[in-house]
Amino acid sequence: MARAALWPGAPGTVAAPLSPAQPRSAPLSPAQRRCRPAAVPGPPPLYGLRALCPAHLYGGGGGPAPGRPGAAPALLPARPRRRPRALGPGSAAPSTGAGPGEPPRVPETPVPSMCESFRAARSACWAQGAAAAAAGGGGGRSREEPGAAAETLGNSIPSASQASLHHPPAQPRARRAPGEFCLEFSHFTAAQVSCARSGQQKAYRMWCQRLAWLLRGSSGRRWPRSVAASARGHHTAPRSLRCAWQLHGDHLELRYGNTLMRLDFVWLRDHCRSASCYNAKTNQRSLDTASVDLAIRPQAVRVDESTLFLTWPDGHVTRYGLEWLVKNSYEGQKKQVMHPRILWNAEIYRQAQVPSVDCRSFLETDEGLKEFLQNFLLYGIAFVENVAPTKEDTEILAERISIIRETIYGRMWYFTSDFSRGDTAYTKLALDRHTDTTYFQEPCGIQVFHCLKHEGTGGRTLLVDGFHAAEQVLRRAPEHFELLSRVPLKHEYVENVGGCHNHMIGVGPVLNVYPWNNELYLIRYNNYDRAVINTVPHDVVRRWYHAHRALTTELRRPENELWVKLKPGKALFVDNWRVLHGREAFTGYRQLCGCYLTRDDVLNTARLLGLQA
Template sequence: MWCQRLAWLLRGRPGSTGHRWPWLPRGPGPILAVPARCHPTAPASPCCAWQLHRDHLELRYGSTVMRLDFVWLRDHCRSASCYNAKTNQRSLDTASVDLAIQPQAVRVDETTLFLTWPDGHVTRYGLEWLARNSYEGQKQQVMHPRILWNAEIYQQAQVPSIDCRSFLETDEGLKEFLQSFLLYGIAFVENVTPTKEDTETLAKRISIIRETIYGRMWYFTSDFSRGDTAYTKLALDRHTDTTYFQEPCGIQVFHCLKHEGTGGRTLLVDGFHAAERVLRQAPEHFELLAKVPLKHEYVENVGGCHNHMIGVGPVLNVYPWNNELYLIR
């Protein structure tokens, strides 16, 4: 969600995507270009056209127009000498790449971009890979497809709860849980033994458990000595948790172990649905909430608990390359 598309000056002469580009000029003038037209090379291949500039290659593949800087293309080379495919880590020293580097030869066929560098090294990129991993390709991708909901939408969806045994013992049960969680942001597991230990076993099935100032697993009960409304019998209205962490919790697991008396209902709200409405009805307010950092604090100074935590960040956190919302403080 960041990287706005730049306006490029297109200068050059037409050519064919199958032609090898000759030695490029070293003078101050712009690097001349190749195809201004699309020449599909196979019936199933997306249309491809490309044009060279002084410091980047402009590549159109299907509906995606990409600006690929030469430094980026050299640095991301996936050859055996530049990239360890077993560890998915770069072997090339980025600092060794000349910031003014230019390819000496460029060729594109129906599936692959080939670049020959001044030292003779050849870099190959699949066009599909470039379309997925370029900044422009990232702008078109949604990181996490989701269903935004209110009470009516969620009730109509009739999202099933997962039985604890299926969740713990089968991949299908875990998959069903994760699908609900990723789509709706909430998911339910039924028939969990009401103990802290069994709750911890369930949580570990999802992910590692994060250490916090409260511990890894902790109890909530009516105990105002903690100096926190969450430990009282008072109702808690809509709110977000751990906003004062540098990185707020991504998943929280709640399990009612024992309940006596009346009340205790859980209120759940889809903050992403609310944010989407703000974006549609008052985009300037959405921008304000997404850009202005706020200081979030938690102060606990009761008994043996002395904590003062501060987290700084906007209420709405969005990916800068496509403005997709990913976190609400």
């Protein structure tokens, strides 16, 4: 990081240039001292920097009392000021004066107070800065060069708005605005430049090390971790906080860790978790959002190591954990995955060797249920072994994780190839990959299959991870993925068979994504039930067909097809929002039962067991 020189070119200062052969850190020669003005003006008021003086650190003197205009804030609890050593009887107080333009001399005995040494060091730095400015030096020095005098301890924020985030500017300023906290001066070797005697250098070095110890912290005490400023003030937080913020017209800009958040003031007021605004027992909002002033703005803002504090015009104080804000802000959500998954093709799934769960463990233990749900959430399919081959036992199995969703097919469906319903599934024909109930406004979330009997050949079940296929489309042709996720289509089911009369219509795009992070959460793919395409303008229709063809090609790749043979006693749970299923044509008598489950209830069960769902 570039170092900024201390007050170079201050008004009213003139100094003779140093010889190029003479180091900048060397003492001034008598000739150079004679060329200096009668007096070197002192440095400008330091505001936030004055708070670094030990007397101000502990609320001591050396300036206006805390709370009065121009006072530096007391950053640490008050403690008695350190007194100099007592002089012996008849001893005269040593003089600390100096010649015109010279830095103050530090007496060897008694040891001066830390505040006095700091002031002396500051004046010496001022004199050296003026001499360096007159010599043509304006920039900062590296830490290795003698005379380096300033170092910024604030965070470094690599963004386009770096200057607006209240970090020290590249070029020094003569004055800093009140309330601007810029922690500088990690070491003061420049204080040694004007010291001719080794004893003075030793004293200065001792106090400079003490000051650096206070700024950087040591094993015994660290810099205060709470930095306060008014709502209009500037702020630069210590590195330990990893935090910086700035108020804008209608929002707070806050960086914590690697996340830069922009938090609207109304949002910050609306989501207050105080007892008067939020019922912690019911986890519900108590605040009437309609009562919040849409032009609200905090009167004061304060940040410590883990918490943001906002004081509103009515005096109400809102507190937010910084980690909570990262998790719940828009910027934080963009980086998070709602539902962790493992995308797979046939080879990936076989190599994973995902185990089936025994029926007794599934029904009687939370461990067995949790293992089953973990597999289901990650892969979209899961198996339960050793289930009694009856519809009643299958119903008990399904109710272990969810409420059964009753549909036009009843509570538990039970079918053979007798075409008792107006659906291709009730035949012996092969079924291409598809998802069920695309003609519902909200397709059924989970489907359960249990083969009770099969006396014949064929009939294998086809499973394809739709999310894996969509991911391949996104990687190879992002424009196709975007089109499939934006164009809504109608799906329709018309039935007039026997006593069953139904006309269902569902509307939605083929791919459904969360808009904030583009995460896919639902695929609605069923070429059997897709209705007339009348929701797409003519200039989009052809492009939609190209996108649909690209997805279909991925879904039909042989390497993406997982074929399994369902047998009596082995129940299959399928995520109908993700995994497409199909069937091989078969011969003989084949009897299946199953049901649909409410997706919300399955995810609720998983969360209660500590899983992310």
